[in-house]
Amino acid sequence: MHELLTEAEREGASFADLRYYKVKEVSLVVSESRKYVPVNGVEEGYSLRVLYNGNWGYSSFVSGGKEMVKSAIDSAIGDSRVNIVFLPSKKDEVKVKEREPLTKSIEEVAKDLSMLKDELMRDQRVKSVNVRYYNDVFHKEYFSSEGREILQEYSLSGIYVTVIAREADRVASAFIGKSTVLGYPLEVFDVNEIISTIRRRIENQLKGVIPKAGTYETVLAPDVVGVFSHEALGHLAEADLATNGILESLKGKRIAPEFVSVSDSPSLPYDMAIGITPYDDEGVEGREVKIIEKGVVKEFMTDRYYSAYLGQKPTGNARAESFRMPVLIRMRNTFMYPGDWKLDEMIKEVKEGYLLFSPLGGQTSPDGSFQFGIQEGYRIEKGEVKEPLRNVGISGYTLETLNNISAVSKEFDVWPGFCGKGGQSVPVGTGGPYIKVKVKVGGVA
Amino acid sequence: MLDKVISKAKNLGFSAELFYVKRREFSVRIERQYSSKDLFEEGYGLRVFKEGKMGFAFSTRPSESLVEDAISAWKVSEEDEANQIPLPSKVNYLPLAKEFDLREVTLKYVETLRELYDSVNVITIHSEAYESTVGLINTEGLHVEERRKGISVVVMANSKEGTNVSPEIVEYKSFRDPSTDVGDLIEEVKAKVDATKNREKIKGKVDALILTPKAVAELVFPLLSHAVSRENQFRGKSPLRQGMQVNEGLKVFDDPTLQDSVYSRSFDGEGQGSRINVVIDKEVKGFLSNWFWALKSKSEHTASASRSYLTTPGISPSNLVIEHKDLLESGENYLVVDQVQGVHTSNFDTGEFSVTAPVAWFSKDMKGVRDVIITGNLVDLLRGIEAEGKERKLVDNVLSGELLIRGLHVS
Structure with missing residues (x-):
């Protein structure tokens, strides 16, 4: 020793x-x-x-x-x-x-x-x-x-x-x-x-044009879905936040359609899955955390303390930015599982809405509200992709948004990010399929 | 050791500058569990200059090998006449280190803030006190050093009844005086949790809103901080231009000498004596610079270099003071925005932003509202400031009153 x-x-x-x-x-x-x-x-x-x-x-x-x-x-x-x-x-x-x-x-x-x-x-x-x-x-x-x-x-x-x-x-x-x-x-x-x-x-x-603010049918790309899974849902499932937020009392309950599953994993076989954490900073082996399985809230990400507090098997989510910082419960590679749809099929279903590709970070609160910016997006009209958009933001409430998901694609990808919490920044992967969902879109004036 | 590093670089034909920090910090964080930390840190950042090129290396341990490491980076640097070592400057030392015991003060504030457990759902209480020695020495005769001490407290709280969870109220305060009262912070947490327990959607059009000093620090400071950087102006990455008409009643200046602010300093990250810099007075008066960008843009040096030992100096305001000549009159029922979310998704180069306001209410009855999105851009925001509240408050590194603003889009 x-x-x-x-x-x-x-x-x-x-x-x-x-x-x-x-x-x-x-x-x-x-x-x-x-x-x-x-x-x-x-x-x-x-x-x-x-x-x-x-x-x-x-x-x-x-x-x-x-x-x-x-x-x-x-x-x-x-x-x-x-x-x-x-x-x-x-x-x-x-x-x-x-x-x-x-x-x-x-x-x-x-x-x-x-x-x-x-x-x-x-x-x-x-x-x-x-x-x-x-x-x-x-x-x-x-x-x-x-x-x-x-x-x-x-x-x-x-x-x-x-x-x-x-x-x-x-x-x-x-x-x-x-x-x-x-x-x-x-x-x-x-x-x-x-x-x-x-x-x-x-x-x-x-x-590009500035979109008219309102609630629209949108198709979100894997990069955006990854950030949504991380920001809007993942943070709420970190045990320290979950026990002060909306998810604690929803454990075991359905909050999304059956075709929606979201996990956090210590590794993913994708080039940009940089949240790789075979062992966390408490020496715990990393395992997949099924946050939502088939629409139902399953479990939370924990450190050694919250594993004991919640009576849950350790997950390996305790991470520290450096030797200066204490360990906090952090995500690693958070992603939504792919589904059965094809991207083209999803776009064809949208009469008036948006296709949003690339996020500019995001933020969430324990009350379940989220907000993030979009740097690449397009208007969809009658199932066809039209002109590009200038900076756009989307916002909403996680539970409402999850329930509004109507399709999940086969296509899947993972993107890298750096997540801030408690004054610490750690590398994370965020991934997902394309999804079709009703969400509040705000244009930047 | 510091002199040896400088001498070694000099003997190899380089001008050199060594920035050093020693820091001790004691902190307590209470969530469901207590976590306390005693930190002892030191670090050294060396820059070498020769033939219009600059090299840099850092280490957490003092070592002469920093010189070789910095020279290896120097080889990569592009020649530029602005790559010059800063010269000595007159420094008026500020009293930035009141005597107090780090642990004692930290625990005192934890105890005071624990009162909140009786009235709201406390998510986090964090209290921290630190002491640091910061200095620079260079081959041109510059040698500055000072002790700085500070304290900061943070409270995160909400109301939680089953799935009815109110937004997280985050209140914070940082200061240098250990006798500072945090009773105002406690009262604000209680009032804001209460105001946001049951929020309603906004009915009707909102054409004017008030940003509290906290919202000013969260929304205006990051955008303005980027916009007033000489580097960003020079590179076309600022929405502001020299001489641009902004607002007849508005004055914004950077003041590193506010003694109770933990962001104050007697000298900047390049050892240059602190000075007050006016950036906006009706029109854009100037931009903040460090040594490199002042030379590069052939403009005035403002002693605004900001850095840690891990990096080369950047540019950043110390304490931004925002003033408006007209006073806010009470009586109207304004939308008051206290906390914003998503500022980091803004386009800082154009100043465009779209943020949500999870903590907002109407001024007459402090009735909370939800689903508020504020969109606009920095220039319109500054132009739209019509009046300032009576009481100025230092939040992080912004000193301002409540600001009444017209012209932003609220949905």
Whole structure:
């Protein structure tokens, strides 16, 4: 056992665990006016947690010894009611293998980014291009007083492109971001597809119309459905929020049609499923959490505490952004299961509505309300896709919206994101099929 | 060690700047379980300059190897005459570290806020106190350092009866004075949970609304912060232009010297002495810059560099003060918006936004409303400000009164 844990037990802790994080981070930015490295270094530190007299105490530090055990124990205050799930001892190592490992020097990567920027700048209307590449190499170790020793290594990389264009007095702003644990993003992903997507979005923003606000039949694309599953439903099913929100009293009850199922999973076989979490930051093996199964609320995502509180098998959803932060219940890869429809069939069913492709993040509240922006969308009239839209937002109430889903497609995809909660940001995957649903659409004036 | 790193870079022919932070933080978070944390952190960020190029490296451990790492990044940098090391500047030190015990103060506020358990469904109580030492040293003779201490408290609460769950009220306050009273925050939580228990849809057209200081901090600050950055203006990513007529009665300035704000500082992220910068006074007066973007745009330097040790300096306001010459008169039944959701989905480059307002009510009877969507853009919002409430309040890093605004689309 790690010596700090032995010391914690000697000091009277009934349980203790230690997280060690070492992250090598590099980020490179190429824009129309600058090329530089804004991030380059190593973050390294420990988080020691003790359960002492029924209370949690944390000590997070860069360097230190046994005095940090005292610091953690001294900080263990509260109502002495913390009860957790204990696990058997285990030793394991997980090293995620890259499909396209980075073989280029940082100078060569800079050259690739410059080529991408130059290609986008060829359009005279484009005034600003920002291309950011990042690569974070994680080495995480977990030790617990139960005798668990888990090592995990993986590398997370991404490419993020933002373009500003002007035509007459109209300004367009388009964005695309792709992240992966499978290696160098400009080899994992198709660069030409990145360029054509950005160009299409710029064109749409310049030519698009503002939708009339109201409730419409819409077809939401996998990227939007993934964000809906994450923002509108997933957060409500995180046990710490669920027990203060609308889902707790709905467990075991139907809240969606039978063809709707939503899960959170520690891994998915998709390039952008970056919420990969074989073991969480409490050393718990990840398992699929069936949030909604065939329309019925099934279970919640938990940490060790909420597993004990709810009497539910541990799920492996406790995650921390870094050694500085305590673990919180977080999603990993949240997705809606595919169905039987084809996209074309769904569009044909819509008389007056919208096809919405790409979200701009989102937000939710325990009362079940959600809101998120859309950066690429089209009007649908009599079953045909018409002109593009300028920035659009959708909002509503999760329960109403789930009940309004009338079709789910066979097509399915997963997109990456970074989820914020309690001041911490963690990588997540969000996925789903196309769905047909009635939802409130708001135009940006 | 700091001097050794700087000397090593200098001996290799580079100008160099080392930014360092040491931080201690004690926090308590109560949800269903208590979680307390004692944090000890340090970090170092090194920039090297030569031949119009800049390199950067950071570490959580002080080490001379930072120099080699920064030089490897320097090789990638594009030559630009704006890549120059900041020069020494006069710093007037502010009193930003009142003496108090981090743990004692944190627990005192936790105890005070626990009163809320008697009246509302408390989701989270968070109390935190910190002490940090921030400094910069460079090869040009610049050496600044100061201690900063601060406290912040957050409460999240709602009303919950079965599936009838009201929106989450999030109230927060940050300050430097440990004798600060949080009784006002407690009363606001109770009143807002009560107001939003049973919300109704808006009937009729709303052509004017009031943003509370909290809503100003949540909606106006992020959009304005992006828009007043010299980098964004220079790169065509701001909806504001120099000299643009905005509002006859409006003045907006950035003030890093407000002593009770935890966002105040005696010097910016490049060691430049803090100063007050007017960004809007009837028209757009100026943009905030750091050393690079001031040189790049050939404009005035405003000492607005913002950074952590993990990154190179960016640009950000410290405390935005928003004033309007006309006072808000009571009597009308206005829609009051206190909390907005989805600001991060805005198009910051154009200033366009579409947000929901989960916490909103009508001023006469504080009757809560639901399904409120506010759409508009930053320029129209600023132009539409007609008056300001009597009492200014510091929320996060915005000091403002309630703002009466006309011209936004409310549905």
